[in-house]
Every structure is written in structure tokens, then in C-alpha cells.
Amino acid sequence: MEELFKHLIGKQSAKVKNSVERGAVKKFAESIGDIHPIYLDEETGRNSRYKGNIAPPTFPRVFDYGTIEDLNLPNKGLIHGEQTFHYERPLLVGEDIYCYSEVKNYFEKKGTMGEMGFLVLESCGEDTSGQIVFSSKSTVIISEAVRKVLVP
Amino acid sequence: MTLQEIQVGDSLEDIQLEPVDRITLIKYAGASGDFNPIHTIDEEAKKAGLPGIIAHGMWTMGNLSKLFTPYYEEGFIQDYQIRFRGMVFLNDQITLKAELKEKAANQLSFLVKAVNQKGEDVIKGEVVYKKYED
Numbered sequence: 001m002e003e004l005f006k007h008l009i010g011k012q013s014a015k016v017k018n019s020v021e022r023g024a025v026k027k028f029a030e031s032i033g034d035i036h037p038i039y040l041d042e043e044t045g046r047n048s049r050y051k052g053n054i055a056p057p058t059f060p061r062v063f064d065y066g067t068i069e070d071l072n073l074p075n076k077g078l079i080h081g082e083q084t085f086h087y088e089r090p091l092l093v094g095e096d097i098y099c100y101s102e103v104k105n106y107f108e109k110k111g112t113m114g115e116m117g118f119l120v121l122e123s124c125g126e127d128t129s130g131q132i133v134f135s136s137k138s139t140v141i142i143s144e145a146v147r148k149v150l151v152p
Numbered sequence: 153m154t155l156q157e158i159q160v161g162d163s164l165e166d167i168q169l170e171p172v173d174r175i176t177l178i179k180y181a182g183a184s185g186d187f188n189p190i191h192t193i194d195e196e197a198k199k200a201g202l203p204g205i206i207a208h209g210m211w212t213m214g215n216l217s218k219l220f221t222p223y224y225e226e227g228f229i230q231d232y233q234i235r236f237r238g239m240v241f242l243n244d245q246i247t248l249k250a251e252l253k254e255k256a257a258n259q260l261s262f263l264v265k266a267v268n269q270k271g272e273d274v275i276k277g278e279v280v281y282k283k284y285e286d
Contacts, residue, residue, distance in 0.1 A: 031183035032214035036221045058214040084233040
């Protein structure tokens, strides 16, 4: 089978401005049962070394990273294999973050579900001065059955 | 315990989650924006060949990091790497675990995992905790 996404390696989305919204952080922290005052309580934030509230480490799941041209992933049938985050510092509630994604790698190999595709997407966030705050990598596994639907 | 005192081989105190229920996953879908219906709607999960709805892998990963939240004044999670190994179903009882693997001057490396009621690892990976110098 053709290497479905190989030609997209290196393609990047345009940066999208996101805000670390207080309400979104609260909803997110509640949804993972991590209702610590460092995320939610303004006074705790002010008195902390961060001088404000911070967001949980997996909060970047919420951000909009823009669209990578020609990367048409199905919204069903994908398997999330692996996820990493790297931080320079925690995200601060109220700051603006510029987010983008890039196709880092694509390869195929035989697995338990036939010839499987592995797509590695890197997603990054920069602060308003252009400094990277976090980078993350998602490995998405695309089964043979799903890939057959994608290939015309 | 503060992270100052922890030694290689020590564990943070486990956290046992409430049995997974649907409303929790609906809330995570709303909070994260991940509305893949295999996490919330039974028929969609069955169409995808699953016995029932499964938790978002990122929900479990989000939960696991709360082992480190109490130590926010001492440092922060610099690196967080996870492999999704097993599915989490409704009513599963998940326990969160972290064990110190390596200790350097400003860095603590933990093996982290979430384990279900059968003792199976559902997610597993590593947290590198960066300690502040002052």
C-alpha cells in the first residue's frame, strides 16, 4: 500500500492565537478531577511563585493548532498510541499562546491489525515574545481498515 | 512529604479514582473539545468494534499528572511521556502511581502509570520533574 501521509512530512499549520482562559482551565481541571487551588483560586495564584494561576500539563489538548493543508484525518477509527509534552515553564492563566502543528513523521509497519500507519504530529505553543512554552508529540495509529477508506 | 526528601524507589501516595462513569467522560469531551463519540455514545463504540464506550486516553493522562499538582511550589512537570496500553471502560477503577526512578540535582524522573482493577497498566510512561533552584 502507498505511504499515505509520507509526502506531508514537514508540513506545518499557520500559527493560531489562543488564550489560556480562566473558565476553560476551571472546566478542564474539573473534568480530570484536579481541582487544586493553584489552577482555580486567584489568591493562591497571586501568593504562589507564579504570581498567578497556572494550567494543568495536559491543558494544551484544548488549544486550536490550525490546519495542516492536505492532512485529512478521519474523525473515527484512529488510535492514540503515544503522547509527550515538554515544558519550559507552566502555562499561565490569562496569557496568550500562539499554537501550530507540524507533521514530523509518517511510517507504516506490520502489526496485530495488519499494515498500520503511524503519524507523528508535533504541536507547539509560543508566548507573545515568541519563546516556546511547550512542545508536544502525538503518535496516531491508523489501521489498515481505516487507511483503505482514505485511499481513493 | 515534600519532593526534597524523596529517594529513588520511593513512591508518591497512590490516588484511587472513583469508578469511571459516563458523565465524567461527557465533561471531559466538553472541556477538551474531543467529541469522538466512541467516548460517550454506546452505539458508536459498538460500531467501532468496542464492547462499550472507552475513556479518552488523554483523560487518563490528565488524571495521572495530578499526583504532582501538590508540589507546584517546588518545581513543574518538564517532560511527560505516555504510552496508551489498554482501554478504560465504564466502571473501571483506576489507580494512579508514580515511583522515583532517578534523582539528579534539579531533576526527578518518575515512572508513572495508571492501573485498572485487574492490575493491568492502562497507560504508562515517565514524568521528569524540574525542581526550582531557589
